[in-house]
Every structure is written in structure tokens, then in C-alpha cells.
Amino acid sequence: MKILILGGSKFLGRAYVLEALARGYEVTTFNRGVSRADQPGVEAVHGDRTSQADLEKLVAGRRWDAVVDTSGQQPHDVARAAGLLRDHADHYTFISSIHAFSDWPAAPVDESSPTHPCPADTPPDQPPGNPLKAGCERALLTEFGARSLLLNCGLLIGPHEPVGRLPWWLERIAAGGRVLAPGNPDRPMQLIDARDFAAFGLDLLERGETGRYITTGPAGRDTYGDFLGHCIRATGSDAELVWTDDNTLLAADVGPWVELPLWTPDLPDWHGTWQADSSRALAAGLNSRPLAETVRDTWAWLQETGPGEESWAQGDLPLGIAREKERKILDQAR
Numbered sequence: 001m002k003i004l005i006l007g008g009s010k011f012l013g014r015a016y017v018l019e020a021l022a023r024g025y026e027v028t029t030f031n032r033g034v035s036r037a038d039q040p041g042v043e044a045v046h047g048d049r050t051s052q053a054d055l056e057k058l059v060a061g062r063r064w065d066a067v068v069d070t071s072g073q074q075p076h077d078v079a080r081a082a083g084l085l086r087d088h089a090d091h092y093t094f095i096s097s098i099h100a101f102s103d104w105p106a107a108p109v110d111e112s113s114p115t116h117p118c119p120a121d122t123p124p125d126q127p128p129g130n131p132l133k134a135g136c137e138r139a140l141l142t143e144f145g146a147r148s149l150l151l152n153c154g155l156l157i158g159p160h161e162p163v164g165r166l167p168w169w170l171e172r173i174a175a176g177g178r179v180l181a182p183g184n185p186d187r188p189m190q191l192i193d194a195r196d197f198a199a200f201g202l203d204l205l206e207r208g209e210t211g212r213y214i215t216t217g218p219a220g221r222d223t224y225g226d227f228l229g230h231c232i233r234a235t236g237s238d239a240e241l242v243w244t245d246d247n248t249l250l251a252a253d254v255g256p257w258v259e260l261p262l263w264t265p266d267l268p269d270w271h272g273t274w275q276a277d278s279s280r281a282l283a284a285g286l287n288s289r290p291l292a293e294t295v296r297d298t299w300a301w302l303q304e305t306g307p308g309e310e311s312w313a314q315g316d317l318p319l320g321i322a323r324e325k326e327r328k329i330l331d332q333a334r
Helices: 011-022 052-059 075-085 131-147 165-174 194-206 224-235 246-251 279-283 291-305 323-333
Strands: 002-006 026-031 043-046 066-069 092-097 148-153 155-157 178-182 191-193 211-215 240-244
Touching (some): 011 194, 052 075, 066 075, 075 092, 092 131, 148 194, 155 165, 165 224, 165 291, 178 323, 191 291, 224 240, 224 291, 240 323, 246 323
Parallel strands (some): 002 066, 066 092, 092 148, 148 211, 178 240
8 A cells, every 4th residue: 555644753653654664555754854753664755734835746746545644733734635635545544632522521422422613614823722623624524525534542652652641650650759649549541552543543544444433442441550550560660659639639739631640630520531432443443452561662662762852741731740749748648
């Protein structure tokens, strides 16, 4: 197969590229060429997807069996790319997000759940926001039609994760000592390795599947206690987890999700976070490797490459609780 990957140098795009090359595909990547190196073996075309001229240069004289769009964030940009690629590819996979669903994370969602009412013709250069992914979906369907595949990804982890939720926890636990562990250790989580996501996405692409799949790990398989326990074992740390209830953390003004990464307190706004229905994807062959394997591989990557020059962050928000604030809460708990 000949495949075009919009993106292809970071995390999920990188996972798609490596899996596609391993399957013997001819892979073209299209990105700006500024954030990460292109993978050996691809035809690397550099350009900006917001530029009409760059996109026209990309498609000139080329045709692919399929497109995988891992970088679409603005409906306007997705519409432009899909419109140009309509006559140059047979199939288009768009990597959307579970954030596209208007009820999430307050309530469980499935493929039939409503999405945010963001229109396909949303003007360009909107400030980042969850509704934009729903607009991107509508833009693709408007321009590319029934040959489209939408994958609503859940929480992606694994080696090369740029946000750093799992890496932050690995580094904190590797430092040892008493570690502030949030909430209930039996609280379920729902995580998926980016490599498993990419493999499943290419399986669907090979079969010509269309429509929508919520693509995340099986609900209820892993818990927060499992997650942090795997971090201790992977790092060989002497860390002591001090499980601290939600109310204590909220009273101490600890920010859910970001300040203690992936912590979701037992509040109505968070009830559906780890309850997305991925049964359709599982029935279609989604394989989710053991969480322990992903944690081990991510720690091995961190040991090999180091944390890099930038701090872990979700958008403009730095990840992780300050050590002084953590010590104060731990001392009070003692």
C-alpha cells in the first residue's frame, strides 16, 4: 500500500509510520520538519498544512491508497486538506479524540453519543478547544464523504509521549521516598499504548473500514494502583505510595488531571472519564498490550533519551505537583 501520513514525526504519527514501514507500505509523510526528525525509509515532504501552496505541491503528481491525518486540529485546515486529497486517495483516517463528545468526561460515551456542535466551516485560527475536534470530523465528512474513518482516541501513553503524563510519574517515583498517590487505588483507568492504536488503525485501513470507533483501552482492566505499582517495579524504586483521599487533595488546592497527572476525583464532572465504551473497537480486533509492558518500555525510552530540554506540559500548563507542596500535604497526612 501507498500511504500518506499528515504528521508522522511525533508520538502517534511516529507509531503509525513505524508500523506502516514494518508492514511494507510505501510511506509519505507531510509535516513542517521542525519538531522531530523524519523516520528513515519514508518519502518526507516538508510543508505547512495551513498553506494552500504547500498542499498543492504535496499532491502534485502523487496518489495514495490511503491518508492518515494525525495532525488536524482546526476544521478549516482539515477541510482544506481533505478537499485537495479527495481525488488523490481512496480512504482517509482522521485521528479525532474522545474530547469531541459533548458528554465526556462527565458521562460514559459510545459511538452514538453526541459531539460538540462545532461546524465544519468554522473560521481558521481558532483558540485551542475540545469542540474543534468535532468540527474537524464534520469537515472531513463534508469534503471526503463516506470513504472516511474516524478514530476517537482515548488516553494515549507509551514511549515518545510528548505531554509526559506517564513519564512524569516514572520520574517522580524513580526519585523515591514518600509519594503522594491520589484518590482511590482501586479507581479504574482506561489507557492505550500509541503503538497498539496505530496497529489497529492500519488494520481497519487495510480492510477499508469506515465510520467511527472509540479507540481506547478496555474499561476496568487496570486501576490507578496498578498504574503506580507498575511504575515502582519498572524503575526499581523504593518509593512509598501514600494514598490520599480526594477531599484532602481538593482542600489542599491540588489540580486534578494535571497537577497529579491522570487523577480524576470522584466528582460529577469526572464520572465518565474511564468509562468510554470501546467494545466496537475490541470486537474489530483492537489489541491492548499489558499496561506493565507499556510502563517498562516508556521507562527504557526515558533512560535512553532523558527527559529532553522541555518540561512536561499539557498545553500551557506544566505537569506535576511542586515538591514543596507535595511534602506539605504528606506531612499533614502523617
